[in-house]
Amino acid sequence: MSNNILAIKNLTVSFDGFKALNNLNFTLETGELRVIIGPNGAGKTTFLDIITGKVKPTQGQVRFKGRNLRSFSEHQISRMGIGRKFQTPRVYLKLTPRENLELSCNRNKGVFSTFLGNPDPSERRTIAGLLETVGLTVKADIAAGLLSHGEKQRLEIGMLVAQSPDLLLVDEPVAGLTDEETENVGNLLLALAADHSIIVIEHDMEFVRQIARQVTVLHQGSVLCEGTMDEVQNDPKVIEVYLGQPEEQAA
Amino acid sequence: MTTQTKELISPVTQPTKRKSYWLEVAIVVGLALIVLLIIPPVLNSMGLGFRVNMLGRFMALAIVALGIDLIWGYTGLLSLGHGIFFALGGYAFAMYLELQLPDDQIPAFFGLYGVTDLPWLWRPFYSLPFTLGAIVLVPSIVAAVLGYLVFRNRIRGVYFAILTQAALIVFFNFFNGQQQLINGTNGLKTDTARIFGEFVSSPQIQSLFYSLTAVFLVLGYVLCRWLTSGRFGRLLVAIRDDESRVRFSGYDPTGFKVMVFAVSAGLAGIAGALYTVQSGIVSPRTMDIAFSIEMVIWVAVGGRATLIGAILGALLVNFAKSFLSEQFPDIWLFFQGALFLVVVTVLPGGIVGWIREDAREQLRQLFRIRPQIATYPSLEEDLDIRHEQQHISHQESDG
Numbered sequence: 001m002s003n004n005i006l007a008i009k010n011l012t013v014s015f016d017g018f019k020a021l022n023n024l025n026f027t028l029e030t031g032e033l034r035v036i037i038g039p040n041g042a043g044k045t046t047f048l049d050i051i052t053g054k055v056k057p058t059q060g061q062v063r064f065k066g067r068n069l070r071s072f073s074e075h076q077i078s079r080m081g082i083g084r085k086f087q088t089p090r091v092y093l094k095l096t097p098r099e100n101l102e103l104s105c106n107r108n109k110g111v112f113s114t115f116l117g118n119p120d121p122s123e124r125r126t127i128a129g130l131l132e133t134v135g136l137t138v139k140a141d142i143a144a145g146l147l148s149h150g151e152k153q154r155l156e157i158g159m160l161v162a163q164s165p166d167l168l169l170v171d172e173p174v175a176g177l178t179d180e181e182t183e184n185v186g187n188l189l190l191a192l193a194a195d196h197s198i199i200v201i202e203h204d205m206e207f208v209r210q211i212a213r214q215v216t217v218l219h220q221g222s223v224l225c226e227g228t229m230d231e232v233q234n235d236p237k238v239i240e241v242y243l244g245q246p247e248e249q250a251a
Numbered sequence: 252m253t254t255q256t257k258e259l260i261s262p263v264t265q266p267t268k269r270k271s272y273w274l275e276v277a278i279v280v281g282l283a284l285i286v287l288l289i290i291p292p293v294l295n296s297m298g299l300g301f302r303v304n305m306l307g308r309f310m311a312l313a314i315v316a317l318g319i320d321l322i323w324g325y326t327g328l329l330s331l332g333h334g335i336f337f338a339l340g341g342y343a344f345a346m347y348l349e350l351q352l353p354d355d356q357i358p359a360f361f362g363l364y365g366v367t368d369l370p371w372l373w374r375p376f377y378s379l380p381f382t383l384g385a386i387v388l389v390p391s392i393v394a395a396v397l398g399y400l401v402f403r404n405r406i407r408g409v410y411f412a413i414l415t416q417a418a419l420i421v422f423f424n425f426f427n428g429q430q431q432l433i434n435g436t437n438g439l440k441t442d443t444a445r446i447f448g449e450f451v452s453s454p455q456i457q458s459l460f461y462s463l464t465a466v467f468l469v470l471g472y473v474l475c476r477w478l479t480s481g482r483f484g485r486l487l488v489a490i491r492d493d494e495s496r497v498r499f500s501g502y503d504p505t506g507f508k509v510m511v512f513a514v515s516a517g518l519a520g521i522a523g524a525l526y527t528v529q530s531g532i533v534s535p536r537t538m539d540i541a542f543s544i545e546m547v548i549w550v551a552v553g554g555r556a557t558l559i560g561a562i563l564g565a566l567l568v569n570f571a572k573s574f575l576s577e578q579f580p581d582i583w584l585f586f587q588g589a590l591f592l593v594v595v596t597v598l599p600g601g602i603v604g605w606i607r608e609d610a611r612e613q614l615r616q617l618f619r620i621r622p623q624i625a626t627y628p629s630l631e632e633d634l635d636i637r638h639e640q641q642h643i644s645h646q647e648s649d650g
Contacts, residue, residue, distance in 0.1 A: 052499060078501035090496045092489045099485050104500050106482065111506040115483045138638045163501060 005030040005167055005197045006051070011060035013046055013221075020046040022221035023060075028167075033193040035200045035208050037232075038218035039241060044201045045087065047218065048169050052084050053077040064167070079109065083165035087172045089152035093145035097136045097155050100144055101127045104162040127162070133188070134158040150181040157188060168198045174207050186210045217241070279469060286310070286465045291458065300454075304529060307461040309569040311526035314464075314471045316549045316561035318518035321475055323547065324556035325484065326511050327491030328407065332415030333519045334543040335422045336390035340520030341533035342426075342433065343389055346373055347382035348444035348451060348528070360434045370432055386524045387517045394516030398509040407494070416540060423538040438534025441527060451528055464525045468562065471518055475558050478514070487511060488556075548587075552594050554601025563602060 006028040013021040021043045028034055038044055049055040050062055053074045062069045069077055078084075091100050102119050105127055119127070131137045134154040139147060144155060153173060160168055170189065174182040182204065189211055192198060202208050208215065208229065215232045217224040219241050225232060232238055291303045315337055322328050349358040350373065357369045375381045401414055427436050442452040449456050478484055489497050490504050497504050527533040536542075545568075553564020568590070575583040598605045 054495075073503075074495070074498035075501050075503045078499055084499050086496075090493055092485075092492050092496070094488050094492055095485055102482060103486060103489055103502075109500075109502045111510055114486060114502075114507075115478075115481075115510075119482070138634045142634065159500070 003029055005032075005065060006199075007063045008050075009060055009063075011050065011062065012058050013043075013050060013055060014058045019221050021050065024218075024222050026216065026223060028197055028199065030166075030197055031193075031195075032214065033189070033198045033200070033211065034214050034216060035202055035212040036216045036218055037202060037205075037208060038224070041220075042218040043221040044218055045171065046221075048084060048171055048199075048201065051077075051169060052082060075109070078163065078165075081166035082169065083160040083163045083167070084169045085156050085160050085171060085173060087175065089149065089156045091144045091147075091152050091155050091159065093143065095144060096141050097131065097144055097147070097158075098127060098140040100155060100159055101130055101162045104159040105130075130158045130162055133161075135184075150177050153177060153181075153185065154188070157185070161192065166197060168192065168196050170198065170200045172202055173200065174202065174204050182207055183210070279472065283465060283469050287462055291461065303461060304457060305570075305573060306566075307457075307464050308526055308529045309566050310464045310468045311522045311529065312546075312549070312569060313562040313565035314468055314522035314525070315519045315546050316553070316565035317468075317471045317475050317558060318515035318522075319546050319550045320555065320558055320561035321478065321487075321518075322511055322515040324550060324558075324561070325479055325487040325491065326508060328508065328512070329412040329547065330415045330512070330515070331412050331540070331543050331547065332419040333516070333546050334419050334538040334540075336394060336516035336519035337523035337526070338422070338426065338533065338535070338537045339390045339393065340386045340523030341527035341537060342439065342523075343376070343382055343385040343520070344524035345439035345441050345527055345533045346376040346433075347379065348441045348446060349439055350377055351445045358439075360437070360439075361431075364431045366431050372432065386520050390516040390520035390523075391513040395509050395513040398512035399505070402505045402508045402512075416543070419538055419540060419543055423535050426535040426538065436535055438532050438536070440532050442531035452531060457529065460525060460528050464529070467521055467525065471521070472558060472562065474514075474518075478511075479558070483507075548591050550601075552590065552601055554603030554605070554607075557601065557603040557607070560601050560603030567602075 004027045006026070008024060008026040011021055011024040011026075012019060024043075024047070036044055036047070046055060050057060051064070051069070053069060053072055053076075056070060064077070064080060064082060067080070072080070091097075092103070095103075102123070105119070105123055106114060107123075108114070128137070131140050134157060136147075136151060136155060136158070139151065144152065147155065153176075157170070157173065160170070173185050173189065177185065186207055189198065189200065193211075200211065212229050214226065215229055216226045217232055217235075217238050224237055224241060225235050227235070286306070290306065294300065294303050315333060318336075319330065319333060322330050352358070357366075361367070361369075376385070397415075397418060401411060406414060426433065429435055433439065442450070444451050446456060451457075479487065486497070486502065486507060490507060494504050523533070523537065526537075546565075549564040549568050550561045551564070552568055553562065554560025568587070571590070572583065572587060575586050579586075594601060600608055
């Protein structure tokens with residue numbers, strides 16, 4: 001039990017009676033890379049909102065490293081070690097990539113320490129290394145608003161890593177990327193998986209195939225099935241959800 | 252790779268950064284010296300002494316504008332209630348000045364309402380250190396309390412603006428109604444009060460306050476520049492552009508916003524005190540809704556999030572206002588409205604924003620000078636390509 005970094009039990013979230021998540025159970029082992037797929041409206045993004053504290057559960061509980069997250073707000077959960085990358089890249093456009101990373105990397109996030117402290121040499125080195133990793137060294141000092149979509153995606157992943165979280169939540173990291181960029185992001189995530197627990201939400205099946213070891217399928221707010229990519233792809237329930245009723249059976 | 256990049260890039264950026272830093276210091280010091288040593292004697296010799304006083308008052312207003320720029324330009328919180336903090340600073344100083352009387356006398360206006368004992372609220376204002384502290388701290392504390400309640404409940408955007416305006420009306424009505432305490436709608440006069448044995452309205456004291464205002468404007472600018480140039484300033488910009496993202500990065504925006512609001516209010520308090528002694532009166536009219544909105548207009552005209560733009564905007568708009576109201580007393584308000592419309596539609600970045608961003612390009616087009624870029628801009632400007640070019644030439648010079 002103690003090996004689970006994240007444990008979700010009987011979780012229900014309803015918005016005005018509509019159940020975005022319905023009696024969902026989910027566990028993630030420390031160090032695991034898990035991909036979550038599911039059709040539109042399956043509750044994938046709500047699932048991340050719950051873990052990061054943006055939305056509070058109607059019923060059930062979320063435990064991170066054994067602690068119930070209900071009473072914590074977003075920044076506290078983030079400091080506990082959960083980092084989130086959003087569906088559309090959300091970086092600070094007016095700041096440079098280096099400054100973006102500096103803000104995330106800052107270890108002491110109180111008002112006065114941010115106010116008085118400047119990044120120390122070890123932080124600067126970490127940031128330089130991260131810029132290298134996400135391939136933005138040369139563009140480190142221009143406004144992030146001038147970066148391309150793919151570069152912004154990479155920068156946001158960099159910001160996530162700069163927080164040095166234990167659990168990374170990554171929402172559609174390759175949406176709108178070229179094949180080459182997709183592969184780069186995939187390799188980046190695989191490299192990160194070596195010492196982080198990661199949950200990836202994705203639509204791009206080829207990408208899922210590249211990185212996935214374990215896949216969870218969400219449907220209508222609950223877990224439909226779990227398993228390796230091949231198991232999941234051949235599961236009749238999954239095929240039904242994605243493709244609708246096979247015609248021979250319907251006939 | 253990293254060290255190589257550093258070698259290539261840092262020798263270019265570091266000295267230019269340092270150079271522009273010293274250039275800025277030189278400009279600020281130069282301007283301050285002109286304002287302090289050259290403008291007053293020149294204007295006085297031309298018989299335009301009242302313009303010096305005007306400049307002094309407008310520089311005080313520029314200090315508020317700096318505060319507004321901090322809270323609105325950088326942090327994205329539109330405060331329409333800075334009149335409160337301006338008035339609090341003004342009242343604090345005026346109360347001290349009113350108390351500069353021979354023993355056992357109380358300010359004359361109390362006689363009108365049959366008050367014979369000095370209210371307890373006034374007693375601490377016998378002390379100059381207390382008063383000087385109160386000018387900054389009372390507005391800051393009021394702002395911090397108000398800000399904490401508002402920001403903790405995640406009220407932002409239009410709701411924040413409306414709330415600050417509502418607070419302004421509450422304070423206005425409260426001050427208006429307190430005749431027995433602070434002379435209600437008539438306000439407190441400082442002209443006939445004495446400080447250091449001289450009348451506040453005497454030329455020596457006025458020129459002292461003029462110089463003090465210039466000094467505080469420089470200090471205010473330096474403070475804001477310092478606040479906004481480091482990591483703290485970048486966090487303010489981050490809060491402005493995407494507050495919920497800031498939360499997910501592990502920061503609690505509430506504390507930062509409370510702090511900026513308090514600093515901004517403290518600046519407004521200093522401005523209020525300096526403005527009061529140079530105009531000779533503080534009254535609840537400094538909490539007119541229109542006045543607080545004007546403060547925002549100054550910053551918009553000068554350029555948001557530029558600091559220098561806030562100062563420029565405050566001076567320009569106020570001088571334009573006084574010149575136009577002298578020339579065209581009936582219609583000068585229309586000019587002010589038109590000015591705001593022009594800024595919003597033509598110069599969304601304000602004057603300074605325009606100079607920094609578009610001016611060169613637009614002037615070139617106006618005079619039909621060909622733009623400089625001759626090939627695809629992306630090729631000329633792409634840093635990866637330029638880096639490669641540099642890299643190659645570097646290798647060539649090495650080999």
